[in-house]
Amino acid sequence: MVGAVPGCYKLAGALRDQGFVGRIGAGDAGCVTPPRYDRGDWKPGDGVFNAGAMADYTVKLADRLGKLFDDDKFVVLLGGECSNLLGPALALKRRGRYGVAYLDGHSDFRTVDNDAYVGAAGGEALALVTGRGQEDLTDLEDLGPYVRDQDAVMLGYREDEAYLDSLREAGIPDWSALAVINDPAAAASGVLAHLERDDLDGFWVHLDVDILDAKVMPAVDSPDPGGLEHEHLRDLLKPLLASPKCVGIDIGIFDPDLDPDGHYAKELTDTLVAALTN
Numbered sequence: 001m002v003g004a005v006p007g008c009y010k011l012a013g014a015l016r017d018q019g020f021v022g023r024i025g026a027g028d029a030g031c032v033t034p035p036r037y038d039r040g041d042w043k044p045g046d047g048v049f050n051a052g053a054m055a056d057y058t059v060k061l062a063d064r065l066g067k068l069f070d071d072d073k074f075v076v077l078l079g080g081e082c083s084n085l086l087g088p089a090l091a092l093k094r095r096g097r098y099g100v101a102y103l104d105g106h107s108d109f110r111t112v113d114n115d116a117y118v119g120a121a122g123g124e125a126l127a128l129v130t131g132r133g134q135e136d137l138t139d140l141e142d143l144g145p146y147v148r149d150q151d152a153v154m155l156g157y158r159e160d161e162a163y164l165d166s167l168r169e170a171g172i173p174d175w176s177a178l179a180v181i182n183d184p185a186a187a188a189s190g191v192l193a194h195l196e197r198d199d200l201d202g203f204w205v206h207l208d209v210d211i212l213d214a215k216v217m218p219a220v221d222s223p224d225p226g227g228l229e230h231e232h233l234r235d236l237l238k239p240l241l242a243s244p245k246c247v248g249i250d251i252g253i254f255d256p257d258l259d260p261d262g263h264y265a266k267e268l269t270d271t272l273v274a275a276l277t278n
Contacts, residue, residue: 008081009034009037010255018265018266020269032064034080035053036053052136055137055140061084081120082121082122084252085102086121086125086137093146093147099195102152105211105222108126130152154167154173157177159176159226177228205246208220208253212230213228216229217254218264220254
């Protein structure tokens with residue numbers, strides 16, 4: 001709906017209401033307030049909308065996360081939408097060479113080279129962190145790309161993924177939702193074989209909740225069938241997050257406005273707690 005503001009910025013509050021922070025035994029590093037959601041007078045062909053505010057926010061978020069990384073903290077970032085990945089990607093690029101495990105129901109690899117135009121950064125987040133797109137988002141502090149193609153993996157896309165050819169042309173290893181469902185442990189092992197390399201300082205996990213099937217997680221902006229059940233997500237995440245090379249995870253897209261009784265927030269929190277704790 002034109003003029004509507006997605007409710008995913010309320011994700012952190014919804015999980016906190018479920019006792020998430022205490023249940024994983026975490027400290028609280030506070031909140032970096034996101035900019036106003038503003039499409040302005042954007043029209044197709046104008047690039048990513050709200051890019052200037054997003055870039056400013058990315059730097060602020062990277063600064064906050066940098067202090068945690070300096071103290072060797074494992075970071076759990078409760079975000080809004082997928083462009084939140086830009087913050088940790090920038091923070092980690094300041095420190096060295098890091099990979100990303102991109103868990104999402106979509107590849108988020110849209111660019112002007114494989115589609116008519118770009119728009120919402122959430123649909124381009126993996127493309128942006130690997131250096132594809134406008135420089136005011138991909139090359140902050142002259143550090144782009146934040147993640148090299150060979151240091152990224154993608155898991156959870158549906159069988160009709162629109163940008164799979166582009167992903168594979170980039171040489172980014174991928175596992176579809178079906179492949180993960182068939183054997184979460186094997187998918188996790190494949191990811192770790194790729195990202196626990198000696199030439200990487202570590203890796204970050206990005207989780208878009210729409211990796212889950214629409215019937216178990218409809219409270220997202222793009223619910224699709226063919227996705228994971230909670231047990232699959234738990235079994236995929238647990239070994240990734242337990243890796244000594246993993247430095248943190250961001251969680252996004254869950255929309256509490258679509259979950260008025262908190263049912264889906266509870267189930268999501270239970271899954272995340274199980275994945276993050278022994």
